[in-house]
Structure formats: structure tokens, C-alpha cells
Amino acid sequence: MNPEFMREALDLARKGRALTSPNPMVGAVLVRDGEVVGRGFHTYAGLWHAEAVALAEAGERARGATLYINLEPCSHRGRTPPCAGALIEAGVARVVAPMEDPNPLVAGGGFRTLREAGIEVEIAAEFAREAEKLNEPFLHFMQTGRPLVTLKAAMTLDGKISAPDDNQGWITSERARAHVQQLRHDCDAILTGVGTVLADDCLLTDRTGLARCRPLLLPRRSCGPLSRCRMRSSSSKRLASPSSI
Numbered sequence: 001m002n003p004e005f006m007r008e009a010l011d012l013a014r015k016g017r018a019l020t021s022p023n024p025m026v027g028a029v030l031v032r033d034g035e036v037v038g039r040g041f042h043t044y045a046g047l048w049h050a051e052a053v054a055l056a057e058a059g060e061r062a063r064g065a066t067l068y069i070n071l072e073p074c075s076h077r078g079r080t081p082p083c084a085g086a087l088i089e090a091g092v093a094r095v096v097a098p099m100e101d102p103n104p105l106v107a108g109g110g111f112r113t114l115r116e117a118g119i120e121v122e123i124a125a126e127f128a129r130e131a132e133k134l135n136e137p138f139l140h141f142m143q144t145g146r147p148l149v150t151l152k153a154a155m156t157l158d159g160k161i162s163a164p165d166d167n168q169g170w171i172t173s174e175r176a177r178a179h180v181q182q183l184r185h186d187c188d189a190i191l192t193g194v195g196t197v198l199a200d201d202c203l204l205t206d207r208t209g210l211a212r213c214r215p216l217l218l219p220r221r222s223c224g225p226l227s228r229c230r231m232r233s234s235s236s237k238r239l240a241s242p243s244s245i
Helices: 003-014 050-062 083-090 110-118 125-134 136-144 174-186 194-200
Strands: 027-032 035-041 066-069 094-095 118-124 187-191 218-219
Touching: 003 027, 003 035, 003 066, 003 125, 027 050, 035 050, 050 066, 050 083, 083 110, 094 110, 094 136, 125 136, 187 194
Parallel strands: 066 094, 094 118, 187 218
Antiparallel strands: 027 035, 027 066
């Protein structure tokens, strides 16, 4: 195994941030005779998976090639055909991946299908921790049936969560506030109390400027008509109260 190609697959997978949900982020690199012949990463649910994109780029050069990928190829038919079957049909000789897909519909079935077809499967265990961290929300949901929740909080050294009334302003730095936007970008929903909404008239938006596909903002409990909440969300964002979920 060449670790550089696995790192490239992981980097490609990261290009799907905020785009692939509820699917995992996946990157694929096809290598033949030491040369990359195909690359791909998953973008939106329902579109081609990373393996299919890489195979399309490689064409006939995929025959006899090695696939580096950060997650086990799927073996079931969902909104797209199974990737394991596409790899077999293309004549890929070897697959290197750091982890199984925790989806019960796959759960080792992809590796098993490949091996039964004579394709060598190598587990790159040294990249397992990084691969798991990359798709932590997906793994958590598949293993527990619950979404991964990230608590965002700021507190002063004396235990306060906001500036005093006579000192309006931020208690966090610009660097911390930029990090919050990255956290928002990685999440499907922002959950906050209606008291915060009414007091701060907060934007509750992802202001990274990066593409995303699942904008959903949720006040914690109903405050009557949403117009009273004064959420200054852009038209591309969706607002919801518990009664509408």
C-alpha cells in the first residue's frame, strides 16, 4: 500500500463537507502501474458515488488497477447501483480501504462481494482513526440511530456566558467566531432557545461562503408565528418550529 494515495483519497473525501449528508464523505483514487488514472469524491446524495466518478475518469485504464478509498464500497442498491458491482465489472484488481461501512445494509458485504469476485482487499488499519473521525456523524447515526450533537458554548473566566449589560460586545475572539462558522458548516441543523432568538435577533446562518445542501434551522420551542422570532435568515435557509417537524 502506498500511503500517499490513501491520504489523497481522504483529502478528496473532505471536498464533500456539508454536501453529502445523510451519506458519508468518500474519496476514491484509482492507481495503475504507480500512476493515478482516476479520481472521484461523493457530492450530493442521489448522485454518483466516489468510486463511479473515478471509474468514469479511468475508463479502460481501471482494469487491473488498485482503488484507494476511505470507506468500504457499498454492496446494496439504493438511489444508485452498488459500487462493489461496478468495480468488479470494471476489472479492478485490488481495493485498499481503512474501514468497513457501518451501514447495516453493507457492514462488510462490500468487501465480501469483492473477495468472492477475486479482487484483493487490503485493510489500511493505520488510517482507520482518521477515516472514522472524518465521518463521525455518519458512524454515530448508523451505530445509535441518533444524530451527533455538538454543543457550542462560550464562557468567561468568571463563569459568565455573555458580556455585562454595561459592556455590550463579544466575549469570544475573531478566531473563535470563525471556528463556530466552520462548526455550523459541518452541521445539518442549528438548535437554539427561542429566548436567544428574541434577545439577539441572531442570524443562525452558515457564513463560511462554502457550498452546502441541507440548510435547516430550528428554534428549540415554539414562540408563535415565526415572524415574531425575527430570524434574519436568508431565503436559502429553512426555518422550522417543533410543530412543523
